Amino acid sequence: MTDKIITISREYGSGGRTIGRKTAEALGIPFYDKEIIDLSAQKSGFDKLIIESHEENIPNSFLYTVAMGGYYVGNMLPDQIYQTEYNVIHEIAEKGPCVIVGRRANYILSDKYDTLNIFIHADIEARCRRAVEEYGADVKDARKIVETIDKQRAKHTSHFTGLKWHDLSNYHLCLDSEKLGIDGCVSVIMKTLEELK
Amino acid sequence: MTDKIITISREYGSGGRTIGRKTAEALGIPFYDKEIIDLSAQKSGFDKLIIESHEENIPNSFLYTVAMGGYYVGNMLPDQIYQTEYNVIHEIAEKGPCVIVGRRANYILSDKYDTLNIFIHADIEARCRRAVEEYGADVKDARKIVETIDKQRAKHTSHFTGLKWHDLSNYHLCLDSEKLGIDGCVSVIMKTLEELK
Numbered sequence: 001m002t003d004k005i006i007t008i009s010r011e012y013g014s015g016g017r018t019i020g021r022k023t024a025e026a027l028g029i030p031f032y033d034k035e036i037i038d039l040s041a042q043k044s045g046f047d048k049l050i051i052e053s054h055e056e057n058i059p060n061s062f063l064y065t066v067a068m069g070g071y072y073v074g075n076m077l078p079d080q081i082y083q084t085e086y087n088v089i090h091e092i093a094e095k096g097p098c099v100i101v102g103r104r105a106n107y108i109l110s111d112k113y114d115t116l117n118i119f120i121h122a123d124i125e126a127r128c129r130r131a132v133e134e135y136g137a138d139v140k141d142a143r144k145i146v147e148t149i150d151k152q153r154a155k156h157t158s159h160f161t162g163l164k165w166h167d168l169s170n171y172h173l174c175l176d177s178e179k180l181g182i183d184g185c186v187s188v189i190m191k192t193l194e195e196l197k
Numbered sequence: 198m199t200d201k202i203i204t205i206s207r208e209y210g211s212g213g214r215t216i217g218r219k220t221a222e223a224l225g226i227p228f229y230d231k232e233i234i235d236l237s238a239q240k241s242g243f244d245k246l247i248i249e250s251h252e253e254n255i256p257n258s259f260l261y262t263v264a265m266g267g268y269y270v271g272n273m274l275p276d277q278i279y280q281t282e283y284n285v286i287h288e289i290a291e292k293g294p295c296v297i298v299g300r301r302a303n304y305i306l307s308d309k310y311d312t313l314n315i316f317i318h319a320d321i322e323a324r325c326r327r328a329v330e331e332y333g334a335d336v337k338d339a340r341k342i343v344e345t346i347d348k349q350r351a352k353h354t355s356h357f358t359g360l361k362w363h364d365l366s367n368y369h370l371c372l373d374s375e376k377l378g379i380d381g382c383v384s385v386i387m388k389t390l391e392e393l394k
Contacts, residue, residue, distance in 0.1 A: 116376075119365055119371075121365060121366060164363075166361075166364050166365055166366060167363050167364070167365070168316055168318060168363055168364070168365040168368070168371040169318060169363060171365070171371065171373070172372070172373040172376040172377070173370075173371065173372060173373070173385075174316075174365040174368065174370065174371035175369070175370060176368075176369040176370070179313075179369040179393070180369070180389065180392055180393065181392070183392075184389075184392035184393070187388060187391075187392050188370075188385060188388055188389050188392060191384060191385055191388040192377065192381075192385050194384075195377055195378070195380075195381035195384050195385060196376070196377065196381070
């Protein structure tokens with residue numbers, strides 16, 4: 001067990017989600033990833049699909065306008081979704097120790113909680129392989145998908161937090177999952193938690 | 198023991214040097230930090246002081262010109278010192294497993310060796326405290342010293358390698374020494390090495 005809230009930021013295809021899930025299982029604490037979308041949809045009344053598309057798209061994209069049937073005004077929708085996810089993440093954190101993947105939870109909880117903030121990354125080739133093998137991407141499209149989603153995550157981070165996504169200062173522990181393997185990363189995270197006690 | 202060469206990059210005042218030394222002691226392998234300056238001085242004929250000043254100053258600085266009695270021409274001296282340190286680091290690596298602190302060894306050895314590249318960082322307040330307590334800096338100067346040396350390390354990295362010093366992609370393991378403590382960092386590094394076997 002741990003008394004910590006663990007946030008995991010990750011490059012697309014790095015296995016960060018799996019590492020987060022396995023860590024939560026090993027610690028016997030709740031795991032939140034897509035669950036945050038369900039909770040945000042319930043809370044805001046927005047369709048899950050709109051929230052999901054917001055997560056991988058930069059604000060002001062054409063998609064929002066289309067998704068809202070033309071009702072999109074300026075930055076209102078992305079900011080509203082961010083605010084809803086912000087509230088949901090705080091509600092989750094109030095319940096106690098857990099693992100939260102993505103959604104800038106490291107930043108969102110930084111003022112109030114003593115979190116352990118982790119970043120999982122790997123080289124582009126390893127992540128393309130994973131996109132094909134795990135997520136079923138077409139081999140010829142994999143690199144473009146990986147690069148596009150990473151770019152969007154970096155832009156989102158910069159837009160909503162003012163931080164640089166890849167700046168190691170924003171995390172307590174950064175791990176290369178290609179070097180360490182998925183289970184290796186989980187072991188190192190468990191060791192890190194031990195050292196924090 | 199490990200069969201790995203471990204490189205440690207670090208923010209000034211983060212305790213990266215101590216973490217590197219303790220890791221080398223725990224593994225029973227050689228530790229190189231200032232020793233690289235001695236070896237580079239022997240090899241190049243440059244004075245140790247000039248090499249030392251090069252390490253914390255950006256190329257083209259006035260200091261080089263003064264130090265060389267006006268014989269400094271363009272980028273020649275910084276590039277010559279970099280090349281000497283490059284050769285020394287390769288000679289060290291050829292001897293076998295070791296811990297090398299600083300000097301962009303992660304980049305220098307990347308083509309030829311399967312290194313474990315680590316970055317140690319901590320928040321600015323913790324590093325200022327360390328600069329005062331460990332290195333004897335004056336309290337009122339500590340912040341300026343820490344920020345100036347970090348800026349110089351970032352500039353050197355960018356100049357000689359084209360990489361961003363703070364980009365987590367350049368390292369397999371990044372650790373916040375304020376969060377984990379010096380011994381905590383050593384333990385996590387040891388665990389990481391175990392997982393690589």
